Amino acid sequence: MSIDVLSSTVPVGTWNIDPSHSEIGFTARHLMSKVRGQFEKFEGKIVTGDAPSATVTVDLNSINTREENRDAHLRSGDFFDVEKNGPMTFTSTQVDAGGRGLLVTGDLSLKGVTKAVTLDVEVLGSEGDPWGGTRVGFEGTTSISRKDFGVDFNIPLDGGRLMIGDKIDIIIGIEAVLEQDQAPTA
Numbered sequence: 001m002s003i004d005v006l007s008s009t010v011p012v013g014t015w016n017i018d019p020s021h022s023e024i025g026f027t028a029r030h031l032m033s034k035v036r037g038q039f040e041k042f043e044g045k046i047v048t049g050d051a052p053s054a055t056v057t058v059d060l061n062s063i064n065t066r067e068e069n070r071d072a073h074l075r076s077g078d079f080f081d082v083e084k085n086g087p088m089t090f091t092s093t094q095v096d097a098g099g100r101g102l103l104v105t106g107d108l109s110l111k112g113v114t115k116a117v118t119l120d121v122e123v124l125g126s127e128g129d130p131w132g133g134t135r136v137g138f139e140g141t142t143s144i145s146r147k148d149f150g151v152d153f154n155i156p157l158d159g160g161r162l163m164i165g166d167k168i169d170i171i172i173g174i175e176a177v178l179e180q181d182q183a184p185t186a
Contacts, residue, residue, distance in 0.1 A: 010126045010136050012049035015176035017056065017074040018135070019043065019146025025175040028146075031157075037065035037074075044090075046136070046176050052095040054104060058088040060159060078153035085111045104140065116144050119172070134178040142170050 025038040025052035040063075044056035060080045061073050075082045099120035108117045124137030145167050146152070155163040 009123055010048045011134060011178065013047075013178045015046040015048065015136055015178055017020070017042070017044040017046070017174055017176045018114055021175035022066050023171075025171045027169040029167065031163055035065055035070070037063055037071075039088075040064055046138075048136075052092075054090070054092040054106065058090075060085075060088055076143075079151050080111060081109070092115075102138075108144065109160075111151060113149045115144070115148055119170075123169045130179075133180070136178070138172070138174045138176075140172045140174075144168050144170065 007178055011164055016143070019040075022042075023135050024037055025036065027034050027075045029035075039058045039060070041059035042056060043060070044054065047053045061075060062078075063074050065071055065074070067129055074080060077084075080088075083127050088108070088110045090106050090112040092104050094105040096103045096105075100122040102121040102123060103123050104119045105116060107114050108121075118124045121138050121140035122137060124132060126136040129135050145166050147166050152165070
């Protein structure tokens with residue numbers, strides 16, 4: 001596993017995702033447009049060094065598409081069924097150089113189904129912050145089939161078309177803080 005991009009730009013350590021400076025969003029086709037949304041509550045860790053990894057837990061109740069009725073429908077049994085299924089999780093299984101910098105493959109679990117997905121991740125670098133900490137930034141994308149995860153609600157339209165597309169684009173922007181008991185190392 002060659003991860004020169006990561007090891008040359010980010011200190012080794014365990015990083016806690018800062019949700020106030022991070023974003024987990026998505027885009028889904030709806031009729032003749034795309035609906036965009038995000039999850040407002042999530043947490044996770046990123047480990048850099050010889051065995052890089054990432055884990056993230058997303059509270060599906062925190063979905064926000066800027067339309068309260070749609071958000072309630074997305075939480076319902078037609079889509080996420082959050083009362084029965086709990087959070088969405090991602091646990092990396094492999095990190096390789098490639099794409100925009102890193103290809104992070106892992107297990108995405110949603111609605112009782114776990115599938116491997118690969119995020120194409122750009123490493124934005126790391127730097128000290130004004131509060132004495134060290135921060136790192138990443139941006140990544142992937143696409144999934146919502147039907148693969150049992151999220152298959154739809155409404156048929158004329159001509160055999162469907163109201164909601166199957167492909168969901170996931171977009172992440174992560175800023176994480178190095179755990180304080182670790183001194184940054186190159």
